[in-house]
Amino acid sequence: MITVENLEKYYGDTLAVDRLSFSLAPGQICGLVGKNGAGKTTTMRAIAGLLTPTDGSLTVAGFDVLSQPIEIRRRLAYVPDDPPLFNDLSVGQHLDFIGGVYQVPDHRQQAEALLEEFELLDKRATAARALSRGMRQKLAICCAYLYSPSVILLDEPLTGLDPPGIRTLLQSLQRRAAAGATVILSSHLLAMIEDVCSHLLVMQAGKSQFFGPTDLLRKQNDQSQTLEEAFFATTTWLPTGEEFPCPVPQ
Ligand SMILES: Nc1ncnc2c1ncn2[C@@H]1O[C@H](COP(=O)(O)OP(=O)(O)OP(=O)(O)O)[C@@H](O)[C@H]1O
Numbered sequence: 291m292i293t294v295e296n297l298e299k300y301y302g303d304t305l306a307v308d309r310l311s312f313s314l315a316p317g318q319i320c321g322l323v324g325k326n327g328a329g330k331t332t333t334m335r336a337i338a339g340l341l342t343p344t345d346g347s348l349t350v351a352g353f354d355v356l357s358q359p360i361e362i363r364r365r366l367a368y369v370p371d372d373p374p375l376f377n378d379l380s381v382g383q384h385l386d387f388i389g390g391v392y393q394v395p396d397h398r399q400q401a402e403a404l405l406e407e408f409e410l411l412d413k414r415a416t417a418a419r420a421l422s423r424g425m426r427q428k429l430a431i432c433c434a435y436l437y438s439p440s441v442i443l444l445d446e447p448l449t450g451l452d453p454p455g456i457r458t459l460l461q462s463l464q465r466r467a468a469a470g471a472t473v474i475l476s477s478h479l480l481a482m483i484e485d486v487c488s489h490l491l492v493m494q495a496g497k498s499q500f501f502g503p504t505d506l507l508r509k510q511n512d513q514s515q516t517l518e519e520a521f522f523a524t525t526t527w528l529p530t531g532e533e534f535p536c537p538v539p540q
Pocket residue numbers: 301302304305306324325326327328329330331332333
């Protein structure tokens with residue numbers, strides 16, 4: 291569903307992503323982890339077609355991200371950590387707008403169910419400018435879910451959410467993956483995402499230090515009690531630039 295081959299991105303002289311390759315199948319949830327500046331957001335924005343890579347190729351659902359942007363937009367949702375909303379539109383108007391743009395049949399019915407799931411029903415008439423940070427994030431997630439994308443990219447979605455909101459989001463991602471969606475979720479809160487991630491991509495200085503099933507990272511660091519310890523082991527044992535020897539799952 292997602293194929294990244296030799297992705298490279300320079301911002302001027304800064305190498306943000308360095309020859310990154312990985313692929314994900316339908317139903318897989320990949321946790322994207324790494325220190326600040328590791329290249330996570332750049333990678334997600336490249337997959338979403340929001341920036342032009344310096345080199346490499348990217349496909350989503352068999353479509354080329356660069357040359358077939360309309361096919362990508364129909365199938366992919368990207369929610370950044372500070373989602374851009376229309377400040378003067380209400381919660382309900384946002385969902386009407388997305389439902390119209392993506393021609394979602396009976397979008398109001400689905401919108402109601404999403405607002406209920408994310409505890410936003412009583413904010414239906416509230417303008418986006420009057421929402422809290424967590425509510426803005428929840429609204430952006432509802433907008434993303436409304437058109438049932440087959441690829442969902444979430445950049446640091448947990449930071450603004452309260453504990454029930456985090457549980458709702460993670461459960462909803464598991465349900466969507468079980469129905470065939472592919473998810474990439476970047477987060478620094480490893481303990482919170484480890485149970486839902488089938489796969490992990492650990493980045494350091496733009497490179498992949500590990501990509502594979504979450505259990506494999508645990509096994510390869512069997513002295514680590516938690517995924518967080520395994521992450522620190524992975525990002526401190528290796529000299530910068532050395533690839534973690536790990537088979538890429540088919
Ligand atoms: N628009 C930009 N212009 C110049 N350099 C940039 C730009 N965006 C990112 N960078 C640089 O690219 C590198 C990767 O940044 P990126 O935002 O992808 O990292 P990240 O892993 O998402 O970080 P964080 O965890 O802090 O969000 C960093 O060195 C950053 O300074």
